[in-house]
Amino acid sequence: MLTLEAVEAGYGRSRVLFGLSMTARAGEVVSLIGRNGMGKTTTVRAIMGLNRPTGGRIDFDGRSLSGLAPHAIARLGLGLVPEGRRIFPSLTVEENLVATARAGSGGAGAWTLERVVTLFPRLGExxxxxxxxxxxxxxxxxxxxxxLMTNPRLLVxxxxxxxxxxxxxxxxxxxxHELKQAGQTIVVIDKNLGEMAALVDRHHIVEKGRVVWSGTPGELDASPELARRYLGL
Structure with missing residues (x-):
């Protein structure tokens, strides 16, 4: 569903990504893991069109995202939960949920306000x-x-x-876990390897703007040298 091939990106004259490549197949949960400052958030920004790559390709379901504005990328079915939350503080909970809502394909699988508050009862309260x-x-x-209210095909x-x-x-x-069981494709950045072990299908370790290793949580657990070298564990 998502393919990044030799992506280069940065901020002004400062390059952060140096030929980063990764994939996420439909229905998979994949991770980007690594120390702080290695390029994980820049990768997310490149995927979402918030930071346009200067090289390489990003394809979503066979379509190039090159040159597309963030709102156009979102309309293709990419949903972002950004670092730092960035909710609309002046709006109510319900207004936050409906402000950017996008109609789904219909049926029981579509995300609606009621389905979201069922998933998170505190939001309903x-x-x-x-x-x-x-x-x-x-x-x-x-x-x-x-x-989720954007009914994303890929959740980041x-x-x-x-x-x-x-x-x-x-x-x-x-x-x-509920989203994965429902078939949602997910890209997740997180430091909690223990919790991710039961969720993620494949890890991608990012080091200095490149994916230096990819594999299953079991393969990572069986290679403690990888964790020491790239994750500081």
């Missing part, structure tokens, strides 16, 4: 509250729910559990 009054964990649930999550309390992290991981 607070649907009339201003988003700024939510806890950090509730705001993260709202960011995930907002992305950038550090969705960072800084959250253990109970809230568990709630986010539960949600991601």
């Amino acid at each position: 607070r649907r009339r509250q201003s988003a700024r009054t939510l806890s950090g964990g509730e705001q993260q649930m709202l960011a995930v729910g907002r992305a 999550l950038d550090e969705a559990t960072e800084g959250l309390a253990p109970l809230i992290r568990a709630e986010i991981w539960r949600c991601l």
